[in-house]
Amino acid sequence: xxxxxxxxxxxxxxxxxxxxxxxxxxxxxxxxxxxxxxxxxxxxxxxxxxxxxxxxxxxxxxxxxxxxxxxxxxxxxxxxxxxxxxxxxxxxxxxxxxxxxxxxxxxxxxxxxxxxxxxxxxxxxxxxxxxxxxxxxxxxxxxxxxxxxxxxxxxxxxxxxxxxxxxxxxxxxxxxxxxxxxxxxxxxxxxxxxxxxxxxxxxxxxxxxxxxxxxxxxxxxxxxxxxxxxxxxxxxxxxxxxxxxxxxxxxxxxxxxxxxxxxxxxxxxxxxxxxxxxxxx
Numbered sequence: 069x070x071x072x073x074x075x076x077x078x079x080x081x082x083x084x085x086x087x088x089x090x091x092x093x094x095x096x097x098x099x100x101x102x103x104x105x106x107x108x109x110x111x112x113x114x115x116x117x118x119x120x121x122x123x124x125x126x127x128x129x130x131x132x133x134x135x136x137x138x139x140x141x142x143x144x145x146x147x148x149x150x151x152x153x154x155x156x157x158x159x160x161x162x163x164x165x166x167x168x169x170x171x172x173x174x175x176x177x178x179x180x181x182x183x184x185x186x187x188x189x190x191x192x193x194x195x196x197x198x199x200x201x202x203x204x205x206x207x208x209x210x211x212x213x214x215x216x217x218x219x220x221x222x223x224x225x226x227x228x229x230x231x232x233x234x235x236x237x238x239x240x241x242x243x244x245x246x247x248x249x250x251x252x253x254x255x256x257x258x259x260x261x262x263x264x265x266x267x268x269x270x271x272x273x274x275x276x277x278x279x280x281x282x283x284x285x286x287x288x289x290x291x292x293x294x295x296x297x298x299x300x301x302x303x304x305x306x307x308x309x310x311x312x313x314x315x316x317x318x319x320x321x322x323x324x325x326x327x328x329x330x331x332x333x334x335x336x337x338x339x340x341x342x343x344x345x346x347x348x349x
Contacts, residue, residue, distance in 0.1 A: 069213070069240070069349050070176045074099070074137075076161070077171040077183075083161035085175075086139070096154050097139040100201060104135035107347035116316050118268040125269070125316065130347075133211035135172065135186065138203040151200045155193060158202060162188050172206065174213065174349055182213040182346055210291060212241055215344040223337040230264060231326040236344065239322045243345035244289035248338040251283045251331075258285065259330040260318050267328070272312040275305065285335070289317045290343070 075085040086099040109131055116125045139158075143149040162170055173183045190205035215238070226232065234245075257274040261267035273296060279285070284299040294317070297306045318327060320342055329335075 069174065069181055069346050071174045071181060071349055072177060073175045074102070075173040075175060075180075077173060078161050078163075079165035080171075081164070083164075083170075084139075084158070093142075096142050096144065097158070097202075098142055099137065100140045101138040102136070104133055105349040110347075116269070116314075119270065119314070120266055120268050123268070130211040133184070133186075133208040134189075135184070135206040135208065136203060137206070138201055141200045141202060155202055158204075159191070162191075162204070170206065173216070180216050182344070182349075183216050184208050184213050185210065212243070212291070213346040213349065214243075214291075218246075218341040218343050221340045223339070226337045226340055228332065228337075230328045230332055232329060232332075234320060234325050234327070234340070234342075236320055236322055236325070236342065238344035239320075239346065241345040241347045242319050242321050243342060244291060244294070244317075245320050245340060245342035246286075246288040246290060246293075247340040248287070249285050249335045250338055251279045251281060251285070251335045253334045254281055255279045255331050255334050257331075261328050261330070262326070264328050269316045270312075271315045271318055273307050273310050273315075274312065275307055275310050284338070289319050 072089045073085055073087045076083045084097050086095065086097055088099065091098070107130065111129050111131065117123065118125065141151050141154045143151055143154050168187050169185055170188060171183050171185050173180045175181065186206040186208035188204050189207045190203070192203040192205075194201060194203075219236070219238070221234070256278040257272055258279060259270055259272045261270035275298065279298065280300065282300070286295065286297050286299065288295045295306075296308050296311065297304055299305075
């Protein structure tokens with residue numbers, strides 16, 4: 069991920085932006101150091117066996133991330149501004165939201181490549197330092213950097229025959245995705261798997277009474293936003309409890325991911341989208 073500047077957003081408002089590629093002598097906050105942007109301590113978590121190979125499947129997760137940012141304070145002395153005034157401005161900016169959550173936006177050429185959300189857990193001021201500065205610590209429970217806007221695939225960009233191939237040349241970390249499709253015929257169940265026959269994993273959902281013509285299936289395996297339900301007229305029918313016990317939720321991997329939809333001839337695509345995800349900057 070190429071990054072040229074970082075912005076701190078509080079209450080969806082940009083509070084501070086500092087450059088990583090050039091020095092701005094007029095900036096009131098000059099970034100001196102930034103720690104915690106690497107992918108540390110990837111933890112493999114077992115979540116199932118392959119159906120045919122009995123290979124163990126692992127999901128790689130990370131511990132909550134702490135990002136430390138140290139700023140050198142640069143008051144506008146000609147306007148009678150003090151170091152205390154600059155610190156107070158930063159205090160106000162990060163306390164302007166009820167949730168206490170801020171967002172760090174990582175930009176390249178003015179475009180936000182990724183962001184991460186967190187809470188400021190420390191605000192350290194070395195008052196007797198010869199170089200007045202402030203260091204903040206941001207605790208990110210979700211340690212993965214994610215794109216702000218999704219990659220959206222329209223029906224014309226999705227195959228209507230197997231295998232379904234989804235490319236992601238942006239991400240460096242596995243991630244979930246969302247999709248929506250409409251059944252054009254009644255089906256007893258819905259299955260996604262890795263191979264046409266003799267799959268190593270599959271995901272099967274079997275609603276009571278099956279799927280009906282016109283049912284809209286809504287699926288998400290996105291972090292902190294996982295769901296599965298159908299919209300039938302004015303009714304919403306949740307299906308998480310109808311997933312087969314041996315099922316594995318499909319996700320996307322960096323590069324190319326292939327799926328086989330056993331019921332692909334019986335539905336029409338509405339959309340598929342995902343947010344690019346990164347282990348580190």
